[in-house]
Amino acid sequence: MCVLSLVLPTYNEAKNIPELLPKLEEILTGIEHEIIIVDDDSPDGTWHIALELAQGREDLHVIRRLGRRGLSSAVIEGFLAAKGDVFAVMDADGQHDFELLPALYHAVRSGSGIAVGSRYVEGGSVGEWDERRQVLSRIATRLALFLCAVKVKDPMSGFFAIERSLFERVVTKLNPKGFKILLDLLVCVPRETQVTEHPFTFRKRLHGQSKLSLRVQVDFLEYLYDVTVGKYIPLTFVKYSLVGTLGVFVHLCAYYAITRFVLQSSHPSVGGFSIAVIGATETAIVFNFFLNNIWTFAGQRLQGKQAAVGFLKFNIACLFGALVNWGVSTSLFALKWQEFLAVFLGAMAGVMWNYTVNRIFTWKE
Template identity: 30%
Template structure:
């Protein structure tokens, strides 16, 4: 077992693998950790670079999807394979600075209440195109109005959470965009932290506003339905007076 498993979905990010993994190793140097790269159907050398970085760092694991299944599927595969009780995620394009990872795992490792389930990053000074920023602002506003999840930026890839709590959530494609609402649905406490953001240094984006919009509305309605249909009864164990303390 390790303290923290860092899960990174990647598709055609061969030029970003080395710098990103080196940054993660540095950010996690004070805890026992592993790095799990999920190669989501890449047709470049992403997988080869991840294997090469394991010879350098020694704690890199590679999982491969033969065909691209999307970010949520990649994260889910990584969490299932993870050995850490705390999971951290970040995007594979290098726009999420690895130096922000301690903001995610430190509160979870320090939590003594057992109530904190998710630490979600919220980007400040976002370094993206104007169209992406406006598209994200609209989507976040609509989501916040419908779900009342209390966060302004669920699209940020920097998130930390309890492994057991995540695996208890209902799985569906694109669920990674709704983690605050889903954790809140299961009565977990959520901590929101501001994180920095940087421009993509290499490669090209795998997503567009139009593609996200096509799936966004059905997903939003589905999550709203899941919240309304959540289990509301919470059992409490009871003892006879003579049994208490046994």
Template identity: 40%
Template structure:
């Protein structure tokens, strides 16, 4: 019984090679006397993070590596890691050393119960905002952004959690397996995904810790990550009505109309170019804008890279959208004739059919081939 695996520590990584050995050493020190394993889930880091973890794993059987090829995203990485262990409890901790690994034994004890009434818990959250917790050396701008994100998350949460944005927590593995089919795997806040996916509120407790400063590597926080957070909130609030990827694709399409009109106005009215020439250039500009923005946001997890993939993807996207435009016009014209001049409704149906066509085929043939 003493050799039974108790805890799996899942560590999602991207370009964290410099921190791998230090984190393993810290886990070894913090979890003395516990039977644990660490699972590095690496998104094919170009700096060799997966290789660094494998080198340690050759000597230490507690260290495992999942190297994901062609897949990106912190939440989906965490899901893969959490479902890949036989341990009854799984913890998620960042690979940048900013979370306090010394909290892990207390998290494990609370979820195991150890003879106390706390055995009914589902989740133990490392919190920066309960009494005793601290955000460390965050500047006022980051504190304000975190406070806004926390406020927004309460719109979808089924629990009064002080730090719903925490990426440091432990959870019973059977709960993860039960919820896995309903997880969106969008963005970088997997705990928020877990809490909102559960049909009944998960029982939790928060433990305070002080958020550390990064000493090696670069922060992954950027504007796209912030956008992914908003996308994840949308998915939980409205995704069952309009799928989030289709909503993003359509929103970018609307922005593309704006780009089209700006370019056409500049060429036709501003520079005196012919209308047909202006239309051609404006169409190409809008199509190119839509392609690259969809590649960066809508299909970030399938993002095309390198000039060959991008060129091939742009051509296929252009062909698909051209056929979609023909379908749009054809269906709108047909309905206009059938409905005796109901032009607005006919046009809207045509736009919807064209949007669905473009989305369905580009998902398969532009971003679904690599």
């Protein structure tokens, strides 16, 4: 018999899980299935409640993820742990119509590569969303459709089923960042993949608050960049360059502060100038390191002793980056290149050196 593996990614759903599971058991009667709860170490103890509910049950499994966050990566991890021939995913907060699960399951068994619970086909609805959320959803949907290998009405749905073999064909291409795993699948699957859409009405949450935060929206925009321009210019490089640009401003401000307020001179001596430049440089390095750590390389954020070691590595990398900058710019200038072009290319060489070295040694994947 074909087994359905249903993945429920959770974060702070302690009140919802006990209500949802009995309803799922009832609607899935007659379908051999397993339910996999993948929890991102919820502060409200969702994982603990799920483990208690799983005691004595062979069809309910719980994965507690430590130090890892994100809906897409949670779903991927759940699918990889599943034993079924058909995978499905839905929210654990009651917003997705669980009564549609058998239809999605049977659609995949009947030949669909993916069966989507859709809000935007005839009979579907976004329910009681306010105008702002509806507008944001429409914009996101239109942007997403430009990327999809297979066009559907609701590529941003978080409620769908997929054939195991199809998932296994594309899993290595998936981007675990963000919260729209269906979109990523539709970007990666072959164009001939059959996708069916089944209407449902989006419901209110049973308990808790919406996860649609500003961070989630930014993640979506970053995902769009990653799968388009990011193939050629990594987003981390763009962020690193922006941080470096801010670092130049910090450097200038620090230099001004040191000369005017510490050395108390608007015309410092050579020695005073050198001290001010060194102090300003280190100030900029500190600024760049911490901003890169919390933003550019947020996924590999260093903490505690690792941050101290990383800061030392960053300083060393920047020292050699400065030498690369100097070497390239002076060499080009000696070859009679235009002055500012030589300076610019030297600076770019230094930035690329710093980014590459820090990407490999300071913030490892």
